[in-house]
Amino acid sequence: MSAAATGSVLAQLLAQGRGEGADIATLRAIAEEAGELGAVRALKRLGLADDGAAGDVAELRELLRAWRDAKRSAWRALGAWVVRIVLALLLAGIAVRLGFDEALK
Template sequence: MTDGAMLAQLIEQAEEEGADLATLRAIAEEAGTVGADRALARLGLDDPGAAKDMAELRELLGAWRDAKKSMLKAVMQWLGRTVAALVLVVLAMRLGFPGWLK
């Protein structure tokens, strides 16, 4: 049975017999399934290889996040070393280190 046909049958049943709780739940569940399938189709994720594609995209995103974190860590270390070197140069100048070289 097609997606829309099952939903149409459930709605017809609800109209004929009155809408009991089980029928309403079945309508809601079927409507959710139809909507999810339609959304996946619009995104192009309704083919059999979509799960593999999503797993690869998640892996790629994880690698990107790791690379970004490593890059930020390296930049922070570089900045820290630069600041430390500048502090040492300023201290050397204040303590008269250039005069010691003469």
Template structure:
């Protein structure tokens, strides 16, 4: 059962027990907001600098992802160059190029 289904069932039970549905929804909304505030406070994101901090973190994460992509591309490029160099050396040995150098 999903979280929203459990919440809907609890609201129905509260309404059947005599509570006003509007009051129950208000309680749920306040509880959700309080939980979100507590979670943000635990993460240290409950002050006025939080939006700037989050923007900086997103920027840093984007830069990290770009650097990672760049490093992978460079490594693949080096591997391709090494494979081609090995192929050329193999062809040179196979064709007797070492005899031409002497």
């Protein structure tokens, strides 16, 4: 069920309850409790309902951050090596063009 459909159903239920004489504050409290119960069920299904879940998520975020940093560093190192190789080839080309290759023989 989509969020819009869920919100629509909730609004209809609240209107129905209000029409049958229920207090709006009571209806809102029921909706809030139902939402909290649904959130707890969702966390349980995802395996995030235990006491260590917050630490696990924090550790996963730290691991992901480290992976991104390592990937960024690897790309930077690769770029630096490509620049060095291009400069070395350019320098070798200039040396050949100026005849320094004959001096080495």
